[in-house]
Amino acid sequence: MKKSGNIMRNAKSQHNFSYMLIGMLMLGGCATTNAVGKQAVLSKADPYEHVNRKMFIFNDYVDDYVAEPVSNAYKWMTPQFVQTGVFNFYNNLKNINVVVNDVLQAKFHQGAEDTGRFAINSTLGLVGLFDVARSVGLEQNDEDFDQTLAVWGVPRGPYMVLPILGPLTARGIPGAVFDTAANPSSYVGAPVQLLSLLNTRANAEGSLKFIDEAALDPYVFTRESFLQWRHSLATDGKSLASEDFDDELDEDSVSEQSVPAAGQSAVRLGLNEYTKKFEQVSASFSNTARSFDETAKSFEDAGNKVDQFKSNK
Amino acid sequence: MVLRNIKLIILMFALSGLSHAHAGDSGARVAVDKFQAELIEVMKNGKQLGYAGRYEKLFGAVSNSHDLTKIVRIVVGKEWENLSGAQQQKLVDVFSKFSVASYAHNFKDYAGEAFVFDSEEETTRGGVVIHTRLTIPDEKDVKFDYMLKEIGSNWRIINIIANGVSDLALKRSEYTNILQREGFDALIAKIDEKIDAYSKQ
Numbered sequence: 001m002k003k004s005g006n007i008m009r010n011a012k013s014q015h016n017f018s019y020m021l022i023g024m025l026m027l028g029g030c031a032t033t034n035a036v037g038k039q040a041v042l043s044k045a046d047p048y049e050h051v052n053r054k055m056f057i058f059n060d061y062v063d064d065y066v067a068e069p070v071s072n073a074y075k076w077m078t079p080q081f082v083q084t085g086v087f088n089f090y091n092n093l094k095n096i097n098v099v100v101n102d103v104l105q106a107k108f109h110q111g112a113e114d115t116g117r118f119a120i121n122s123t124l125g126l127v128g129l130f131d132v133a134r135s136v137g138l139e140q141n142d143e144d145f146d147q148t149l150a151v152w153g154v155p156r157g158p159y160m161v162l163p164i165l166g167p168l169t170a171r172g173i174p175g176a177v178f179d180t181a182a183n184p185s186s187y188v189g190a191p192v193q194l195l196s197l198l199n200t201r202a203n204a205e206g207s208l209k210f211i212d213e214a215a216l217d218p219y220v221f222t223r224e225s226f227l228q229w230r231h232s233l234a235t236d237g238k239s240l241a242s243e244d245f246d247d248e249l250d251e252d253s254v255s256e257q258s259v260p261a262a263g264q265s266a267v268r269l270g271l272n273e274y275t276k277k278f279e280q281v282s283a284s285f286s287n288t289a290r291s292f293d294e295t296a297k298s299f300e301d302a303g304n305k306v307d308q309f310k311s312n313k
Numbered sequence: 314m315v316l317r318n319i320k321l322i323i324l325m326f327a328l329s330g331l332s333h334a335h336a337g338d339s340g341a342r343v344a345v346d347k348f349q350a351e352l353i354e355v356m357k358n359g360k361q362l363g364y365a366g367r368y369e370k371l372f373g374a375v376s377n378s379h380d381l382t383k384i385v386r387i388v389v390g391k392e393w394e395n396l397s398g399a400q401q402q403k404l405v406d407v408f409s410k411f412s413v414a415s416y417a418h419n420f421k422d423y424a425g426e427a428f429v430f431d432s433e434e435e436t437t438r439g440g441v442v443i444h445t446r447l448t449i450p451d452e453k454d455v456k457f458d459y460m461l462k463e464i465g466s467n468w469r470i471i472n473i474i475a476n477g478v479s480d481l482a483l484k485r486s487e488y489t490n491i492l493q494r495e496g497f498d499a500l501i502a503k504i505d506e507k508i509d510a511y512s513k514q
Binding site: 043139140210213214215216217220221223224225228229231232233237 | 415418419453456476477478479482483486487488490491500503504507510511514
């Protein structure tokens with residue numbers, strides 16, 4: 001108990017330390033704004049790039065000198081089946097939050113499936129250590145409060161890199177607070193949370209290695225893939241990535257046109273953006289309506305089945 | 314007898330017409346199918362081929378199915394106009410090698426993976442998106458969406474979107490960023506370094 005108290009205190013002081021660090025980097029960032037000003041605003045989604053890049057480098061150091069060695073030690077000491085069990089256990093706990101967000105996004109059909117998934121794995125899967133639900137065809141869904149806010153039409157806000165926690169958007173902050181509150185593992189002792197962190201790092205190994213190998217600029221690579229991946233999750237992969245690509249083609253042809261034409265194109269792109277946003281909102285409304293319909297239909301089907309059962313009897 | 318011949322001829326015409334229409338409608342799908350089949354084949358023989366063998370086999374597969382020049386043009390955006398002819402050629406060359414090296418490195422062995430076709434969709438500007446999935450035993454499927462354009466009479470891949478992440482958009486951010494911050498030579502040096510690292514692993 002005393003030990004966990006110490007760890008908690010350390011965590012708290014680390015927390016304060018990170019705030020101090022943010023403050024220092026912010027000041028540093030302000031002092032050098034002029035020097036990097038020319039290169040700073042390259043991405044509209046990332047207005048704080050100069051601070052974020054520093055934080056990214058800091059996180060990279062922490063990963064190299066602390067997280068990666070500890071994670072490697074964990075992977076070396078722990079047999080694969082235990083690692084899988086630990087992953088399944090935390091993944092299963094996450095499903096409570098998935099179900100809550102299914103409901104908040106009016107995905108009732110998926111919500112029912114995810115409830116089934118949680119129930120099966122918590123019982124037959126021995127408190128979640130085994131993923132039995134997958135073998136009966138119930139795939140893990142990925143929902144969280146950030147996605148719910150996106151479905152509700154809350155704008156994404158700027159991209160941020162937080163110390164230790166890594167990439168996030170402004171909308172992701174209330175998202176992360178909600179998700180933490182809705183996860184039972186947040187309410188148990190520090191060792192459980194530490195194991196959760198180890199599990200997260202160990203499972204990110206593949207992605208981190210991929211970025212390390214493929215990225216010419218790891219910061220930009222991480223930012224772009226994070227933002228795109230989150231957008232794809234929020235729209236359930238239904239956002240047409242080809243639309244973005246057509247916009248890029250537009251931008252590409254802009255460079256071949258004269259300056260006034262480029263101005264017009266910019267206006268047109270702006271309008272496209274508005275139309276797209278409007279379409280997204282209306283699509284999310286129609287999705288909600290469809291989910292209601294599907295749920296009603298599944299109730300109807302269930303009713304019919306009961307009737308059939310009765311008449312057979 | 315004459316009647317039978319005429320019937321046969323009509324049947325042949327009808328069949329050839331059908332097959333022509335089929336090829337015309339889903340030329341994009343044929344191109345993607347072919348590329349994916351070649352990729353799976355290389356994965357199946359991955360170990361015997363080794364990195365060099367996979368690279369060699371995939372070089373043809375990638376350059377015949379992708380429009381690498383167009384990809385590079387989009388990836389560097391308006392910076393393209395600022396490059397000399399020799400620089401443009403050099404960039405296309407290095408980019409092609411990098412793309413193939415990345416395939417040869419990441420698709421090195423086979424554990425029962427398969428590509429499954431989901432649907433085909435036309436885009437507003439005459440392009441086609443082929444939606445597919447890579448199924449991996451005991452793992453979640455990975456969505457692969459291929460965006461193609463018709464160049465002459467051939468359909469060529471312009472973009473691959475894996476699980477919602479567009480390769481073109483990702484590279485575009487990276488490449489324009491490096492070109493603007495550090496210049497052309499630094500970009501080429503970085504790509505060469507990555508190709509080298511792929512070949513050594």
